[in-house]
Each structure stands twice: as C-alpha cells, then as structure tokens.
Amino acid sequence: MITIKQIAFGNSSEAYIQSGFTNGLNIISSSENHVGKTLIMQAMMYALGSAPMFPASFPAEDYVFLIDLEINGNRSLSILRSGNTFIIKEGDTVTPIESVHDFDRYWSNHIFELPRIIKDGKVHIVSTDLFEQMAFMPQAKRNTARIYGGRYKKDDFMEMIYAQAGLVGKTLNDGELTEIKNKKQKLETRKKELSKKSKKLSKMGSALTAISPTADREETDRLIAELEKLGDEITELKKQKNRFLTRKVKNEGVLCQLRSLNNSLDVDSLECLVCGSREIGYRMNGSKFIFDITTSDMRSQIINSLKERISEQENIAKELDLEIREKQTRFNKITDSRNITLEDIFVYREDYISLEDIDKELTLIADELSNVDRIIKTDKQISAKNKVDRKNLKDKIVAKMNKIHRKLGNNDGSPDYSDLFTTEGKPYSGSEATEFLMARMYALVDCLHHQLPILVDSFRAEELSTGREEKMLPLFKDLENQVILTATLKEQEIGKYWGIEWINNIDLSGYTPNKLLSSKYCAEFANEIERFGVKLMQL
Incomplete structure (x- = not known):
C-alpha cells in the first residue's frame, strides 16, 4: 500500500510544504477558492510520475517537486522531480533517473509492477501516467467518456484493468468483432477497385517485370510496399x-570523469578558481538541482547509479539490434528470392510516379x-475462458458502481450505469459526472485491490448535495487505501469536519488566494532537498 506522508514543491525563491497526512481519510479544505488546494493535488500526481496538469499560469518547469511515501508500512521512499528527471531516495541509497520512461521502469521494478498490455500489436508496459488514473480525479476537464491525456485511449485503460486482474490480452466483443470484419470487407472492396484502375494505367517497364512471368501490378505493389515498410521499420x-547508445556514451563519459575525480581527490583537492570553493556539483540535463559530489559517499552512489x-x-x-537483424534478414530474403536490387526498386518508383496517389492509398x-488481420488473429488467440473472465470482471466492476450509485440516492428513476465509460455523445456532467467517477474509483479499488492512494480534487464540485456527501465519505473511509480529497466550504460550513474522529481535516482557510507558495518555506525546503545530496539552482 502506498501512503503519502508529505508533499513539497518550490524553488530558491518560494516554496510550500504540506505534511500531516494520515493513512485514512484526509480532506484539504478552505473557505475560499484559488488558495492552492488544486496545486497541492496536482503536485502529488506530478511527483508520482504523471503528466503535468497544472494551470497555464503555473510554470511547473521552474519548480522542483518532492513527495515522501510509505510503502506497505515498512518502506520509506522519497521522490524528487524536476522536469523529466527524478531522484529516488530509499534509506541511504540515492538513484538519479534521467527520463519519465526510465522512471516508469524503476517504478515497475522497485515499487509496484506496472501492468503489461497489448498495444499496437506489441507488449507494452503502461506508464505511471495511465496507471495512476485509476485513483486520481482532477478538478478540471472531467470527462466520463474518455481518459485524461493524449497518448492512451480508454481501450488501453480497459486493457490495463484486465491486466491488473491477470487477464492479459486483446479481446473483442461481438459488436467490435463484427465492426472490424465489416471494415476489412470494405477495405478489400476498395483495394480491388484501385487495383483495376492501376492495371489500366500501368505499363510494366521496369526490371521488376522479370520477377516472374505472371508478375502484375498488384503483386509488385505489395512487394514494394512490404520492402519499404521493412526499410522504414x-x-x-x-x-x-543510436539514441540509447548516445546516452550510454554520455553516461560513460560522466562515469569516467567521476572515477578520475575519485582518484585525484585521494591525493589532492580540487578548488574553484573563481570563488575558491572545494564543493563539486553534478547536474543531470534539464534538472533544477545539482548533486553535491564533494563527499566520496555521494560520488559512489552516483557512480553505481551510472553503472546500472x-x-x-x-x-x-x-x-534493438536483434530486432534490426531479424527485419534485415526478412528484407534480404525477399530481395534475394526474387533477384531484386535497390536500383530495381528505384526504377520501379520512377516508372510509376504518375500513379502516386493510387499507390499511396493502396499502401495505406x-x-x-x-x-x-493482426487484431482478428490476436483475438482468436485469447481463450474462451479469458473472454468470459473479462466479461465477468467488467460486470462485477459495473455492478459495484451501481451499488454505490444507489447508496448515494439514485431513487429518481435515472438509469443504471452500463459501462466504465459513457459514450462520447452522452457524457455525464456536473454532479452526475462527479458521482459516476467517484463510483468508478471506488469500484476499481474494491475489485482490483490496487495499492494507490485515492486523490480527488474538489470532490464536492458541481454542487454535490450535502446528503450525498454524507453517504459518500463513510464509504471511502472504510477503504484500506489512503484517501485525500479537497473541498471548498461555504461560510456556514466552516468547521464541519472538525471533531469527526475518522476525518483528518487540513484547513487552508486564511491563506491568501493565489499565494500558496512563499519565501517563508524556502529554508525548510532547501533542507528537504539536501536529503537527496543535491542543492537547488539559484534563479
């Protein structure tokens, strides 16, 4: 179980630190809007690896984010993020990470394994950005018909849900299978029409006519398209x-310098010619912090991290080299078996430049x-039992959503939920959207038992009634997961959570709107950052 203990963010000029979270139900409240509740929630998600969702007025690239976690009650782990670079600290071990992709790999290997899904015909480890959407609801851009962000789609989210339950694979329901087969039929019909036009316009004049006595335009099109596709891949x-090898060479260069530094410091000392300081720093590209590598301890940790x-x-x-060789072997087999040279391909393309539009469409x-064909083939490989198990899991989640829906007071005759997403044409809005998304978050925890904290920014948004709030809070209180909510209270509601034993109320009333960060936290924030063996760059 992952529990948030503290969130801090800032730079050398201003900062903010919030601690005091409990393992149970936490509500961050205020009597005013724009005091910073949303910034706190977004900072948590960003520090945990999600894509930035900050308002345009907040330049996240100018700040450093730090989150302290407790894992399964017996591990303390801290994450420091600046742009797309991270530092992980666990005990005395510090691990620098230079990209979001590498952070996802670290999370999957060292924190909790991320689900693997089939995406674009390949096995794909989902990012923390998608994984954490099971447990996070932002205040803005709530949409019951899609997920947040552009890299993934809701089908990927569903695949992740199935994978989390051990039901990996891509399966189609009857409607989807019919739709994909109809699409195939239309494509084949269109292909025949274009092939007829192509044959009427074509006059085989290139060296490729010698491939076989029965060589025709369509076969040549297919052959060239296959070779070009392999070439592009x-x-x-x-x-x-080359990108990975370039990064490897750069890291080897840094490693060599650090090792050389180790040797020189054993006998002499280094000193800055400008200021006379003997402190030495190492900065990851794109980050706002610098490692203090004056001590041999920190240098050793950086060296070990670089080696890994x-x-x-x-x-x-x-x-990647193995994959390249496999594709090159396939390329060579095709050309060798038909005695085709690259010159032949070039001539062919020149001969038929007038048919470029037809060729492009045929290739597409x-x-x-x-x-x-790949989707249909993959679908057939999924066992019948897996399909049944997937349907049962989805039905179980939706049933739990409807149970929550009814507990919140669905007595007005509105229809039950039928899926984890609504259709694009009929999304929920207002308090109905909040209820739907809250019900889904609860159902996913209950059915999948994931280990993430539940984070909901403005859970009373869009005038969620007091009666429904009073029914909702006890439900989330009973979860094993940590829950952190935010709420803006009306004047007459101030203090409504005080004295409720099972609610930890963090009250931000009194903060000046749009002034959450201030210089009064800077010294403490700098001390927190130095735990990682780094110092903030001065703005």
Whole structure:
C-alpha cells in the first residue's frame, strides 16, 4: 500500500510544504477558492510520475517537486522531480533517473509492477501516467467518456484493468468483432477497385517485370510496399538504438570523469578558481538541482547509479539490434528470392510516379488490412475462458458502481450505469459526472485491490448535495487505501469536519488566494532537498 506522508514543491525563491497526512481519510479544505488546494493535488500526481496538469499560469518547469511515501508500512521512499528527471531516495541509497520512461521502469521494478498490455500489436508496459488514473480525479476537464491525456485511449485503460486482474490480452466483443470484419470487407472492396484502375494505367517497364512471368501490378505493389515498410521499420529501430547508445556514451563519459575525480581527490583537492570553493556539483540535463559530489559517499552512489543505467542502456541497444537483424534478414530474403536490387526498386518508383496517389492509398489499405488481420488473429488467440473472465470482471466492476450509485440516492428513476465509460455523445456532467467517477474509483479499488492512494480534487464540485456527501465519505473511509480529497466550504460550513474522529481535516482557510507558495518555506525546503545530496539552482 502506498501512503503519502508529505508533499513539497518550490524553488530558491518560494516554496510550500504540506505534511500531516494520515493513512485514512484526509480532506484539504478552505473557505475560499484559488488558495492552492488544486496545486497541492496536482503536485502529488506530478511527483508520482504523471503528466503535468497544472494551470497555464503555473510554470511547473521552474519548480522542483518532492513527495515522501510509505510503502506497505515498512518502506520509506522519497521522490524528487524536476522536469523529466527524478531522484529516488530509499534509506541511504540515492538513484538519479534521467527520463519519465526510465522512471516508469524503476517504478515497475522497485515499487509496484506496472501492468503489461497489448498495444499496437506489441507488449507494452503502461506508464505511471495511465496507471495512476485509476485513483486520481482532477478538478478540471472531467470527462466520463474518455481518459485524461493524449497518448492512451480508454481501450488501453480497459486493457490495463484486465491486466491488473491477470487477464492479459486483446479481446473483442461481438459488436467490435463484427465492426472490424465489416471494415476489412470494405477495405478489400476498395483495394480491388484501385487495383483495376492501376492495371489500366500501368505499363510494366521496369526490371521488376522479370520477377516472374505472371508478375502484375498488384503483386509488385505489395512487394514494394512490404520492402519499404521493412526499410522504414529498420531505420526507426536504428534511430532508437543510436539514441540509447548516445546516452550510454554520455553516461560513460560522466562515469569516467567521476572515477578520475575519485582518484585525484585521494591525493589532492580540487578548488574553484573563481570563488575558491572545494564543493563539486553534478547536474543531470534539464534538472533544477545539482548533486553535491564533494563527499566520496555521494560520488559512489552516483557512480553505481551510472553503472546500472549504462548496463540497462546497453541491454536495450542489444535487444534493438536483434530486432534490426531479424527485419534485415526478412528484407534480404525477399530481395534475394526474387533477384531484386535497390536500383530495381528505384526504377520501379520512377516508372510509376504518375500513379502516386493510387499507390499511396493502396499502401495505406494494405497497412490497415494487415492491422485488421493482426487484431482478428490476436483475438482468436485469447481463450474462451479469458473472454468470459473479462466479461465477468467488467460486470462485477459495473455492478459495484451501481451499488454505490444507489447508496448515494439514485431513487429518481435515472438509469443504471452500463459501462466504465459513457459514450462520447452522452457524457455525464456536473454532479452526475462527479458521482459516476467517484463510483468508478471506488469500484476499481474494491475489485482490483490496487495499492494507490485515492486523490480527488474538489470532490464536492458541481454542487454535490450535502446528503450525498454524507453517504459518500463513510464509504471511502472504510477503504484500506489512503484517501485525500479537497473541498471548498461555504461560510456556514466552516468547521464541519472538525471533531469527526475518522476525518483528518487540513484547513487552508486564511491563506491568501493565489499565494500558496512563499519565501517563508524556502529554508525548510532547501533542507528537504539536501536529503537527496543535491542543492537547488539559484534563479
């Protein structure tokens, strides 16, 4: 179980620190809007690896974010984030991480394993950004028909839910399977129409006519499209491999410098020619903090972290190299079996430049058909039992959502929920959207037993009635997960949570609107940052 103990964010000029969270139900409240409740919640999610969701007026890139966690009651772990760089501190061990992708890998390997889903025909480890959407509801842009962010879709969210329950794989329901087969039929019809036009316009004049006596335009199109697709894939894989090797070389350079520094400090000392300081710093690219590597202890930790990073980058490069070789072997087999050269391909493309529009559409259709066939094939590979288990899990989650819906007072004849998302054309809005999303969050915890804290910004938004609030809070109080909510209270409601034993009320009343961060926290914030062996850069 992950429990948030403290959140802090700031820079050398201003900062804010909030501690005092309990393992149970916490409500951050105020009598005014815009005092910073939303900033606190967004800072928590950002520090946990999510994509930034801050308002445009808040330049997150100018600040450093620190979150202290307790894991399963026996591990203390802290995360420091600046832009896309992170530092993880557990005990005396400090681990620098240079990208969000690497942070996701660290999370999956060292905190809690992230689910693996099938995306674009490949096994894909979901990001913390998607994973944490099971347990986070922002104040703005609530939408019951889709997830937050642009990289993933709601189908990916559902795949993650199934994977979390051990039901990995891509399956289609009857409606989806019918739809995809209809799409395939339309694509094949369109392909035949274009092929007829192409044959009428084509005059085979290139070296590719010698491939076989029965070679025709359609076969040649397919062949060239396949070779070009393989060529593009090989090029992209080589780019990825080069990126990892470049990062590896840079890290090796830093490692070499640190080792050299170790040797020189054993016999002499380094001193700044400008200020005379003997303090030495190491900064990760793009971050707002600098590691103090004056001590051998910190240098050793950075060196060990770099070694691990270099080893991982080398392994990824090797995996990509194997994939490149496999695709090159396929490319060579096709060209060798038909005695085609790259010159032949070039001539072919020149000969048929006038048919470029038809060729492009045929290539796109071939790609789409390939994708459709892959989806259908993957679907067939899912066992019948897996499909049944998936349906049962989804039905169980929706049933739990409706149970919560009824407990909150669904006696007005409104229909029950039928899915984890509404349709794009009929999303819920206002308090109905809040109820739907709260019911879904509760159901996911109850059915999947995930370990994330529940974070809801402005849970009373859109005039959620007092009666429904009084029914909702005890439900979330009984969860094993930590729950953190925010609320803006009316004047007559101030103090309504005081004295309720099972609610930890963090009251921000009295804070000046839009002035949450201040210089009074700077010294304490700098001390918190120095736990990681780093110092803030001066603005």
